[in-house]
Amino acid sequence: MDMQSVSEISVFMYFDYREYIHAILEALQSEGASMRSIQEAAGVPGSAFFSRILDGTRPLSSANAKVLAKAWNLRGEEADYFLGLVQFGNEKNVDKREHLLRKLLAARASKQEYALQDSALQFFSKWYYPVLRDLLPLVPARTSAEKIGRFFTPPLRAPQIKSGIRYLTEAGFIVCDKNGKFSVTSPVVSTPPRVRSTMLRKYHLKNLEINSEVYDSFTSDERSITSVTCSLSKEGFEKVRTEITALREKILAIAQEESNPDRVCHVGFQLVPRAQIPAKEKKA
Known part of the structure; x- marks a missing residue:
């Protein structure tokens, strides 16, 4: 079986191992390979092996993931990423899933085309990034970081504001004109549901924590709970x-x-x- 089409599909493109497997199968079938011959060449058991994995009725085990990695000539970083992808896809524990996602992002960080894309995923890594994004266009041009920090509840330090502005600018969430006035852009963050839920979990928990901390900072006319x-x-x-x-x-x-x-x-x-x-x- 010609594996040239397989080698042209980068595993680093994916956060879902089922999507990667589907892409591999499509590439092989487009060259005339039957599903049976693909299974036999890969050395995996069961006549419905791939169909059951793709429809979600069974997970891909770590042992079979290693078999596929070898059959599809995944080596070194590619093989490690694929095995990590399988672990992430199968993990139910939210804390472990977040740890596995961080490892996937770290592996993609060495690839320039994915590093830029993944920077947008950090938007919810700090509770104040979304707030700062919407706040900056409202403040006068060239307002100091110290003053902007005092607008927040709870207040932020100048280094937090500066690093936030740097991140939002580099990730494409805001732009600054020649007069120092910020405006909002709308970059698209397209990720699978499991990635979104993993990234958003701590963001939501942190916001609930902050809401309890600042509850008494506002009068009843200033809040609605x-x-x-x-x-x-x-x-x-x-x-x-x-x-x-x-x-x-x-x-x-x-x-x-x-x-x-x-x-x-x-x-x-x-x-x-x-x-x-x-x-x-x-x-x-």
């Missing part, structure tokens, strides 16, 4: 989730219509089960 506790079925839960999504989009639409904003706000929604009856108990 409410909650509701209710009983829902699975169907009702999904309806509430849909309503939250619709409200979020409406809030964004209101923000886009603003002509003279004077503050950057964080609006959070939490729809979290506090107690749940197991199905077997409910039927009893």
Whole structure:
């Protein structure tokens, strides 16, 4: 089987091992190889090996990942990245998954074309990056970092503001004109859901922590914090989730219509089960 088409597909392009495998299979089939011959050449068991992996009914084991890496001539950094990709894709623990994602990003960092792309993923690595992005266009040109830091709640130090501006500029989230006035751009951060959820986890947790810290910094007229506790079925839960999504989009639409904003706000929604009856108990 000609492996030339396989070698032209960089494993470093992927954060999802199933997408990588699908690309390899498509390349081999485009050259006339049958699924059976691909499996036989790879040395993997079972007549439905690839179909079951691609449809998500079974994970790719580490042992079989090594078999595929050898069959597809993945060596050194490529093989290590592929095996890490499989670990990341199969891991359920959120803390371990974050550690594995960091390793994948570190491996991609040595590749110029991916390093630039991955810089956008760091947008949610600091709670204040999104706030700073929206705040900078509102402040007068050439406002000092020390003064900008005092606009935040809680306040930020000048080095944090300077490093934030440097990151946002290099990643393409903001631009500065010749007069020192910032404006927002809209780079696209396109990643698989698992990558997004892994990157966003600490961001959401940090914002919840900060909200509790600064609660008393605002009067009741300056904040709006409410909650509701209710009983829902699975169907009702999904309806509430849909309503939250619709409200979020409406809030964004209101923000886009603003002509003279004077503050950057964080609006959070939490729809979290506090107690749940197991199905077997409910039927009893």
